[in-house]
Amino acid sequence: MLYDIITAFWRDWIVLKRRMIKFILSRMVAPILYLVAFGWGLGRSITTGGGAYINFLVPGILALNSMNISFNSLTSLHGERVYHKSIEEYFTAPINPLSFAIGKILAAILRGMISSAIIIILAYAFGADFTITPLFLLVLILNCAIFAEIGFYAAMTIASYEDMGRFNTYILLPMSFLCGTFFSPDKLPTAFYYFVHILPLTHTSLLLRGIGSGGVPNMISVAVLLFYVITCFSLCVYVTKKAQE
Template identity: 50%
Template structure:
């Protein structure tokens, strides 16, 4: 109903989600430093965080515009987000997972975000493949969000 384009609507929603993700990320990063973490934080590190927040905010818009009920959104979180958070190297290394599962995990965006942030925090430098995967997912999910909003209108 609003006199704005689908791109503007999705961009606004995604940027709002990105800012919420950045606030949470900065709080976690501040707590890490308070508790004695020694991380090599630089511009690439923050770029990967921003890109990850943008990517998952775009995923959130796509999910919100395609899912019809709160129950279905809870199922999405339970069957997509929760397993991804445990299996994609956030808490433990996925190196010892069975072959087929490890392959699937390696194509998920959170795996590349975890790999890139860990490498940057250690001072190893940017992982170009992970950055490319994150940019690709962000672009595809943003375009999907625009397409879904156009269809719903």
């Protein structure tokens, strides 16, 4: 099974390696705009808890970016299933279908982590001050895993590109702005406050912000992320087995 996972992962790695420069350059655009507009522009007139706003902003950008990249990395799988009809070739090949799913998810996590590394480098260049620890990186990996799994599930179940776009509009876009990326969810009305704390991106933002500032991680937030990882992976297993029928 491990060999099958590596095989599925390796295919995506070869594609990424050949496009690495373009991938890196394209991943730099949005973070630079966020850092300039919010970090240098708006952020110069804002302080959070006595610290610079850019130090508050960067963990949120990392959570947001890792969500988008990990999810969108699986968009091509939707095309393979719906339009090219090539996913059947994977399932008829001598490879465990579950290994195929894991390999695809791992490849999306890799893309999310490479993109996160780019943001970390840019953030330090812009003068941000936060600490990178193994736990900090683990939280990033968990966030990438959650949204890679959601992306895999969506690619295997949604019927058209238009519906994939609607998924982004109705689910990812609201999380991008409400889940503590640009401001603390404590400022939200009570109903919204409790709602956004159900969502995984909120807990990723809170954990990255707390760990990056040297604080103690909230174990409830860690448990929420682990719950999402396990639940979303179970859904991926279900749709993969169903696709074989």
